[in-house]
Amino acid sequence: MVSTDNSTPRAGARTPLIAGNWKMNLDHLQAIAFVQKLAWSLKDAGHNFADVEAAIFPPFTDLRSVQTLISADKLPLVFGAQDLSAADSGAYTGEISGQFLAQLDCTYVIIGHSERRMMHAETDEVVAAKVVAALRHGLAPVICVGETAADLKEFGPSAVPVAQLRKALAGVTSASDIVVAYEPVWAIGSGQAATPEQAEAVCAALRAVLLEVLGADVAEKTRILYGGSVKSTNIGGFMKQPNVDGALVGGASLDLAEFASIIRFQKHAF
Numbered sequence: 001m002v003s004t005d006n007s008t009p010r011a012g013a014r015t016p017l018i019a020g021n022w023k024m025n026l027d028h029l030q031a032i033a034f035v036q037k038l039a040w041s042l043k044d045a046g047h048n049f050a051d052v053e054a055a056i057f058p059p060f061t062d063l064r065s066v067q068t069l070i071s072a073d074k075l076p077l078v079f080g081a082q083d084l085s086a087a088d089s090g091a092y093t094g095e096i097s098g099q100f101l102a103q104l105d106c107t108y109v110i111i112g113h114s115e116r117r118m119m120h121a122e123t124d125e126v127v128a129a130k131v132v133a134a135l136r137h138g139l140a141p142v143i144c145v146g147e148t149a150a151d152l153k154e155f156g157p158s159a160v161p162v163a164q165l166r167k168a169l170a171g172v173t174s175a176s177d178i179v180v181a182y183e184p185v186w187a188i189g190s191g192q193a194a195t196p197e198q199a200e201a202v203c204a205a206l207r208a209v210l211l212e213v214l215g216a217d218v219a220e221k222t223r224i225l226y227g228g229s230v231k232s233t234n235i236g237g238f239m240k241q242p243n244v245d246g247a248l249v250g251g252a253s254l255d256l257a258e259f260a261s262i263i264r265f266q267k268h269a270f
């Protein structure tokens with residue numbers, strides 16, 4: 001059963017995931033240097049990667065370099081892409097197939113980030129097709145949902161993210177590994193994060209959708225992340241919430257010390 005007691009840290013059954021979305025930053029040479037330093041700094045600090053999973057989402061052109069480095073140096077970091085095509089191959093100029101990402105050992109793929117919904121006109125139907133494509137190739141989709149400031153005013157906090165998640169799961173009948181990221185659009189890059197209580201209320205509503213659509217097992221094991229102006233100084237508040245299982249971090253994931261500190265929230269946040 002999903003705990004609703006928000007006075008205690010989230011139950012230990014779900015390994016927290018701290019995921020860094022680099023967006024269109026860092027070329028492949030910068031990525032190599034960053035990943036090496038991040039892994040060393042976490043290892044030096046004695047970080048236990050089994051306690052908190054650390055993932056990075058570099059641009060497509062960095063993925064081969066990141067894969068080679070992580071595999072050659074056996075670094076305990078995982079990685080994924082920021083998007084994929086709903087199609088597997090063919091006349092889709094500029095698109096990237098999930099098959100290619102799987103060949104590059106990507107564990108995850110972000111789907112439906114608000115920047116893609118807004119700047120690339122990604123509809124809920126496109127997001128749903130991409131979720132199916134990710135699962136077809138053994139990639140764990142990180143499904144992003146979240147309301148704009150106008151949505152918040154008009155519909156309240158959870159109506160839009162709940163509807164987006166329901167639609168994103170339209171083609172999913174069973175799922176062994178999916179991640180949901182609640183990212184209020186008004187909090188992204190604004191420096192104005194949601195409060196932990198706001199995040200918890202929406203994440204609990206999203207878990208209820210998982211329960212209704214995919215059953216108790218999936219609802220219990222699926223990690224739901226909060227994203228939007230997460231920093232080392234506010235991560236602790238989010239991670240105390242029973243339905244928040246990690247963070248999708250944008251800007252702060254490009255600052256090595258800050259990102260390492262967010263990953264190591266257990267050491268300084270409680």
Ligand code: PEP
Binds near residue numbers: 230248251252
């Ligand atoms: C994001 O874009 O996914 C994000 C959460 O950005 P930021 O952390 O910079 O608000």
